[in-house]
Amino acid sequence: MKAIKYTGLLLFLIGLAIFTGTIFTGSFSLTQTELDNYIQEKGYKSEILKTELKNAVVTNKSLNIFEFSSRVRGAFETSNNFYDALIAKYDAEKNWDKKGEQYQYKVYGKPHTLSYNLAKKAGKGYVRDNAGLMWFLTFGLGIIGALLFILPNVILLGKPGIKNNGIYLNSATNRGAIAWLVLVYLVTFYLVLYFMADYAVNWTYILDPISKALNGGEASQWFVYGFLYCVIMLTMGVRMYIKYRHNKYQIVRTTSVLFFQIVFAFLIPEIMTSLNMPGYDFKNAFPLDYDFFFDWNIENLTNSGGIGIFILVWGILLTLVIVPVMVYFFGKRWYCSWVCGCGGLAETLGDPYRQHSNKSLNAWKLERWLIHSVLVFSLVMTIVTLYCYFSGTESLIGIKSQWIKDTYSFLIGAWFAGVIGTGFYPIFGNRVWCRFGCPLAAYLGLVQRFKSRFRITTNGGQCISCGNCSTYCEQGIDVRSYAQKGENIVRASCVGCGICSAVCPRGVLKLENGPETGRINPTDVLLGNDVDLMQLVNKK
C-alpha cells in the first residue's frame, strides 16, 4: 500500500515537472503576413510599433517564450515611449492639436497581453504538435499519480472515522518546508496566470484540442485555469470522499460543489460560447462576480438578444432575491460551501490546510474590517461604473470609472482572490479570501448573522473544551469558545462546511436550520447543573 502511494507521488511529481517544464520549450516567431494581419485586426496605427514588432518577432532565430515576450514588450514600450515624448513635447509647446493627434498611436492594454496574443499564434514545437501525448504526460500523469496516492487511504486510514493523525507531525500540513515550497509554487502560478500569461502559452496548446471540442475556439489561459481547476477539484474531491466516507453531510456537500464547478462554472459557459452566446456562470453572483456591471459586460449582454437580457435579469435577481432568501432558510453555507467555485477549491484542494486559519480575537477584528471594506469598495466601484455608464461621463465625485475598475481588478480580483487567496493555502489556511476578502461572503454574512434560520447548535453541556472544532474551523471561528459555554454558534463568517461537527469527539455540534427564536442563546451556567442556578445566572 505504502509502495503504491509513493509510486503515485512520484508519477504526480513527474507530471508536475513536465507540466512546469513545457513552459521552457518551443520556439516563437511570426511571418510578416501573420504580424500584419494581427496589427490590422487590432487596428494599431503606430508605425513604430509595426517596425519594432517586425524586427522583434519576424525572424529565423529560435526564440523561447521569454525572449519572445521580452522583445514584444520592448517593441510595445519603444512605441509608447516615442509617442509619450511627442505628447510631452507638444504639451510644452502648447500645441494642443498636435498633442491630441498623438493619442491614436498609443497602444493600450498590457505588454504581456500583447505578447500573449502574438505568442499564441507564434508558437511551434513539440508541445503544440503533440497535444494529446503532452496531455497524458502532464494532466494524465498528474491525475493518475494523485489517485494512486489518494486511493490507498481507503485501507491505510483504517476504519471509517475522523483520521487527522499526524497532521501536525507532517511538514506538508504543519507549515514545514514542503508547505512553503507549495506556497511558492502556487503563488508563482498565480502571478504567471494573472500578470504574465504569455509565459504559460505552451499550456494552452496542450488544451487546444479539448477547447476546440467544447467551444470551437482555441484554449486561452483562462480555459487552462478553468480546466485545471476542475481536474484538481475532482481529484481532491476523491480524497474528500475517502477521508469523510463515514459522514453523509460531507459526501453530499462535496458532490454538490463538484457538480456546480464542473457543470455551471465550466461546461455551461463553454457550451454557450460555442453557440455564440455570452459565456456565463449562472451561479456566480455579484459582487463576487465583480465585473457583472462593468460597461463592457452590460454592453455585451444587451447586444446578445434574449439570452443576454435573461442573464442580466437573472444576475440581478440572484444577488437581490435568491441569495438572501436562501441564506435565510439554509444559511450562507448553501452558497459558500455547496455551490461557490472559490469555496469548492477551498473544500477540496484546501482541506489539508484548513487548520491554519488564525483563531485569535485580533484575526476576527481584522476580518470584520477587511471584508466589509472590500464590500464597500465593490459597491462604490459598481455605483461609479453604472453612473458613468448611464450618464456617459468618466467619473463620479472625482472617482474615475476606469481607474477604480482597474484598481479593484488588480488588488482584489487578482491579488487578494488569487495570489493570496489560493497561493497562501499551505500557510494561512484555505479560506483566506472567503474570510477576509470576498464581498459576497460579507453580504451573505450580514444576512446570516441577523436574519437566518441557520445555526450550529451546541449540545447542552457535553463539550469537553478539547479544541478540535476550533482547530479545524477553516474560517478561524473559535467554535469551542461558544460550545464550552453551551451557546449556539451564530457567526457571519461560518460557511457551514460541517467539519467542526465531524471532528468533535463528543457529538456536541450540529448544523441545523430551525426557528429563529432561541437561535442565539447566551448561557453562563450550562445544562446539567442545578436548574435553579441555571435560571438564576442565565436570565438576561
Added chain:
Amino acid sequence: MEHIVIIGNGISGVTAARHIRKNSDKQITIISKENKYFFSRTALMYIYMGHMKFEHTQPYENWFWEKNNISLKEAFVANINTEKKVLDFSNGEHLSYDKLIIASGSKPNKFGWPGQDLEGVMGMYHKQDLENLEKYAPNKEACKRAVIVGGGLIGIELAEMLRSRDIPVTFLVRESSFWNGVLPAQESEMINEHIKDHHIDLRLGANLKEIKADENGKVKSIIIEETGEEIFCNVVGLTAGVSPNINFVKESGIATNRGVLVNRFLETNVKDVYAIGDCAEQHDAIGQRRNIEAVWYTGRMMGETLAQTICGNKTAYKPGHWFNSAKFLDIEYQTYGWVFSERGLKEGETYFQWRHPKDYKCITISFHKESRQFIGINTFGIRMRHEIFDKWLTENQSIEYVLEHLADANFDPEFYKLHEGEIMEKFNQENGTNIKLQKKSWKRIFSKA
C-alpha cells in the same frame, strides 16, 4: 480586597475563577505547577496523535488572564497552613489567602506493582506524562511494543494514541469484557470487537503481576498474573483509574478520606477552605452519583456553583440529571440518565436494547418494568440531544413516549441515515405494542421542561 486563591488550574478551578470574576472584583490567584495556562486535559491524546498542537488545547488566549485580572502563579503547593491562612510552596515562597479553593485534580493509580516506577512506565494524566510518552514512544522503531494496564476510558485513549503511530499495543483488562462494570454486555462486547479491529492485542481477564527492568533500569517486559506470560515491551501505560491528588493537604488539618471531604456547599471542615473537581469527595453521595466524580462536567459544575457561594449567594451543589460522553476509537458514546451494567441493574429495572446489524451502532434504554418510567439511555454511534433527554428525565416520561419521539432527540449531522424506525419496530415486536414514530417537531424540541 478579599484574596481568593485557587490551587489547580484545571476545568474546576478555572471555572470557579471565571465565575467569581463575573460576579465580583475580588483578587484572584490561580496556582499550578503543571502549566502556566489552563489547557484541556481531555485533549492530551490529540497532541500525540498530531491532530493538534499543545497551544490548541488552551481554551483561552494568553491575554485573557491579565485582561480579567486573574493572577497566575506557577509553583507547587507543599503545605497549607490553615491557622495562618498561608500556602507554603516547595520553593520556599509563601502566599496568604482569605479563601482557598482546592482544585488539585487527580493522579493515576498505582497499586504497588513491582517495577511501577521504572523508566518507561507512565500514567496518562498530566502534561508531563505526555512528554514522557513522546520520549519513550516517539515511533514504532524506538518502542517495539507498549503494554497498557487497566481498561477504562483513559486506557483505551492511550491505546488509540499509540496505534496512531503504528506501535503494537497489548491491552490488559482485568474485567472479563471491556468496561463491563459500567457498560451493559451488548455494548461492552461491541467495544471488544472494535478494539480488535484496530489491531490491539486485547487481553481480557488479565492482571499485571510485575514489570521487569533491563540492565539500564528501563522497562523490558511485564508478567501477566493469571498466566505468567511474559510480554516484552518498551513502554508500560498505567491507566487503572485515578485518585485525588491531595498529598499536600494531609498535614493541614483539612479532613480527607480518599479525597478532600466536602459538604453540599463544597465546604471542607476548615472555614474558608473549599474543594471542587476531581479531588473533592462528598460526605454523602448525591443520588446515585459516586462520592468522587472524576469527570470534566462535574468539575465545571462545582466551579459554577462554588463561585456563587464565594460571591455571597450561598448555593448548594445540586447537579441535574447525569450525563456523560466518551469516544472508543471510532465509536462515539453518549449517556443521559442512569444506565448501569447488568450487575448494577436495580430491582424492577430492565433494558430495551437495539444493535445495528452491521455498523457499530447500538442503544440501551433503561426503564422501570412496572411504571414504564424512562431511566436512562446509552447510545453508541448515534448522537442525541442533551436538552431533550434532560427534559424527558425531568418530566418522568415513559419509555413508550421516549421511543415515540426519538426523532426529536437525534443529533446526528444532516443526511445521516436514521434508525428510529428499526428501533421502534424491535420494541413493538418485543413488547407487543404498536408505537408509531412521531415526526421531528421543532416546537417540542424547543419547549422547556
